[in-house]
Amino acid sequence: MASLSELFSDPGSAGHWVLDPRQSTITVKAKSLWGLMPVKGRFTEFTGEGELAAPQTVSGRVDIKAASLRTGIGKRDEHLHSADFFDAETFPDIGVVVTGADTIDGDTLDLAAELTIRGSSRPLTLRTRVTPVGDGGMRLSTQVSVRRSDFGVDGNMVGMISDNATISGDLVFRHAR
Numbered sequence: 001m002a003s004l005s006e007l008f009s010d011p012g013s014a015g016h017w018v019l020d021p022r023q024s025t026i027t028v029k030a031k032s033l034w035g036l037m038p039v040k041g042r043f044t045e046f047t048g049e050g051e052l053a054a055p056q057t058v059s060g061r062v063d064i065k066a067a068s069l070r071t072g073i074g075k076r077d078e079h080l081h082s083a084d085f086f087d088a089e090t091f092p093d094i095g096v097v098v099t100g101a102d103t104i105d106g107d108t109l110d111l112a113a114e115l116t117i118r119g120s121s122r123p124l125t126l127r128t129r130v131t132p133v134g135d136g137g138m139r140l141s142t143q144v145s146v147r148r149s150d151f152g153v154d155g156n157m158v159g160m161i162s163d164n165a166t167i168s169g170d171l172v173f174r175h176a177r
Contacts, residue, residue: 005103007052008052015051017050017052017173017175017176018049018173019046019049019062019172020137020172023133024046025042025168025169026043026167026169027041027167027169028166029166030165031162039076041080042069043068043069043094044065044069045064045068046065048171050173057101058101058109060098061096061097062169064095065088065093066087066092066093066117067088086118086153087118091117091118094116095115095116097114099112100112107130108127108128108130109127109130110125111125111128112125118153119152122146122150124146126142128140133172137172137173137175138173140169140171140172143168144167145164145165145167146167148164148165
């Protein structure tokens with residue numbers, strides 16, 4: 001498939017799609033040390049699924065294990081998993097629920113979604129590029145900036161970490177036939 005219109009118009013595309021975590025990445029980046037050095041991390045455990053129905057009806061979800069965030073510094077990872085930040089013991093999952101889509105152009109759509117972190121949910125629009133993967137999968141690439149404080153993710157120690165964080169997803173879904 002070369003375009004979204006082909007994907008949406010092909011009856012064979014309808015149905016259940018499953019996230020392939022081996023070919024997918026979810027990352028987060030925030031500025032630290034008063035904006036001089038970014039903190040970058042990668043979530044290592046997540047699952048997802050979606051439904052595609054004609055015409056252009058999309059829904060789905062991605063569940064991310066908060067305690068799977070890795071930055072490459074063990075002590076920092078422990079702190080990010082603690083109640084100061086994600087409180088991964090009380091709120092083990094970060095969720096993204098997609099409820100619809102609007103096509104923007106040949107390979108881009110806006111996904112209507114809701115992001116839940118630490119039990120707080122906020123609506124989002126995820127501008128997403130969709131490209132085919134050679135073996136019949138579809139790659140969804142998106143990036144969104146959020147304010148940590150909107151989700152109760154605090155832990156800011158005297159300006160050490162910016163309130164804004166960028167979450168990026170490069171997710172491959174496969175049709176579950």
